[in-house]
Amino acid sequence: MGATTGTWHKAMDIDDLWEGDMAAAEVEHTKLLLVNVGGEIRAYQNRCPHQAWALDEGDxxxxxxxxxxxxxxxxxxxxxxxxxxxxRLTSYPCRVGEDGAIMVDVG
Incomplete structure (x- = not known):
């Protein structure tokens, strides 16, 4: 996972990313794939390390x-x-704020 720089940016609201879903987002010109795995949010660079294909077009x-x-x-x-x-996918630190905003630190 990338190092936390302390600069957090809103990617989307948790209400828009249900458990078992994935969604594309863009933060500070970085294309992200947000994934809700069993209620835990993960943020990855939205590209496959093989040939940079967009992962949100996958399954x-x-x-x-x-x-x-x-x-x-x-x-x-x-x-x-x-x-x-x-x-391995490139990952980014993320968290869900008290207001339900998914925040990502893209470095």
Missing amino acids: FDGETLVCTRHMWEFDAKTGQGVNPSSC
Whole structure:
């Protein structure tokens, strides 16, 4: 996960990202993929490390993200590659504020 710089930006509201869903967002010119895994929010760069295909165009079954371009799979909770296991998604620190805003620190 990227280091926290302390500069948080609103990506979207938690009410717009239900459990088991994913959504694209953009913060400070950084394209993000927000994922709600069992009620926990994760923020990743919205591109597959293979050929930079947008991950929000892929599939998410609540646990695994699948890039539709070449079927690469990632653990949605950790960003670790499942198939192949030698890769990882770029992640960003995120949190949900008391007002329900999903805040991301893109560095």
